[in-house]
Amino acid sequence: MPFIPHTEKDTQEMLAAIGADSIEDLFDEIPAELRVDHLHGVPEAHNEMEISRLMRDRAAIDGSPLCFIGAGAYEHHIPAAVWDIATRGEYYSAYTPYQAEASQGTLQTIYEYQSMITQLTGLDVSNASLYDGASALAEAALMSVRTNRRVKTGLVLLAPGVNPVYEQVATAIAGSQGLRFERLPVDAASGNVAFTQLRDGQNPVAVVLQQPSFPGTLEDVDRLTDWAHAQDAIVIGAVNPVSLALLKPPGHWGEQGADIAIGEGQPLGVPMSSGGPYFGFMTCKQAHVRQMPGRIVGRTTDLDGNTGFALTLQAREQHIRRTKATSNICTNQGLMVTAATIYMSLLGLDGIAAVACRSHANTTRLVEGLTAIKGVERLYEGPYFHEVALKLDRPVAPLLAALAERDILGGFDLTEFAGTDALLVCATETKSAADIDAYVSALADLMS
């Protein structure tokens, strides 16, 4: 039974009142090629018993392999308390509530989240979150156009280490709005920006730096930030929040700091769960706040002088500004943000730093073990955080398939990105020395 209260008669009366023949007529301005009449692989409907069975069966196929894949989503230990608290009735909603100010607890949670993320990124203000890291990059690019109005090129330059999926998503969202995304030149040895080949005078509206980069390297973000600012570009830092416990936060890059920081919030207490739901975070300098998309919670005092929390700067948003809104995003990933806030509260900055250090140490052990195998070497020189690109002397895909047979997910196949047989590996704090050694001996065995 569909949950639509209108009778056929109601529907006909309403259609007659607005002069439409059918409900289909209401959608005729949407071009046929943009319409989907069914979703591949998604059946019409199942009852609760059937869907539970299906999900159990599908989940069982995953098994519980040892995972050494990162490439944008990272397996971290999530303290049991995180989801125990996040799924309490008081928190268990996906959205900021309507009549938001009636839910002071929810607003305070978001306010605390914003405070923590601004601290991690070293910037002034945070929104209440966006959908994911990739769409956050698209929103940051669009925001740059609004805030850097003197530059009319629509050109966004991406460091070579920006996640290629982020570029695809940003192009899909912002490409039809006049933005062009181009890559900065790459230095083959380091995998980072080739400073000697940078061209002045392209007049980019924004430059995007990813730290750590997609293939795991660390860019000279200070130098790149200063170069980008000298080009009158907005600097967008795409960062891993866990790494920020050790690395310099974007707000402190170069002479002036990055203008906007975005990233994937999943490492902060959100399970990998086949790719989502995750959340994107976004922070920026105060000067750009009016062009920032999404919701922002502010702290205030009520008439009696009590501290309270309220949605603020709403005039930028869709429900007030209509078509002129800064973004069509008027929501946030409330539940994921709640989990992240609890995760950050439980760990504290020291705890996140401990996770980061342990992940770095584990990755070092893994890379030392793997590069001792004949035919495996590092693809790029230089320091790394918790992910490293390896160059192999043979095709990667068959090796990954053989490792999977042994219940090991051996990494992300980097061959297409790197243009050579390459593998991206990551060992977070969740891997024991025995796990790492098991992977090393399995690959040694397969490559002997």
Next chain:
Amino acid sequence: MTELPGDLLYTKDHEWLRHEDDGTVTVGITEHAATALGDLVYVELPEVGQDVESDGEMAVVESVKAASDVYAPITGSVVAVNDDLADDPEKINSEPYGEGWIVKLAPDDEIDESQLMSPDAYQQFLDELDD
């Protein structure tokens, strides 16, 4: 509401304009518009040198409750903007016809005053809105 200044012309979008001696035109929003918006918290100004078209968007005024476009009453180019509004946007509320001016425009052509209202005509326009 205070009396409408007699030396200004008005638009149906609640902007006012004043002919200056140097041939430029100063533009702001009327007290009616400022009061309807409430306390202004932000003004987004155009760039000096930017061309504007009659009835085209020129600036944005934002209050706690709403953000509205300010339309150019004439076709021309921006010769000055009121930078003081960046720190003090509520000047538009307190002195809409004075310190709260928004831009100065250099008109491209002779201004077509048939599209504009005299103080009396604008007052009548406001009275009809109230009805």
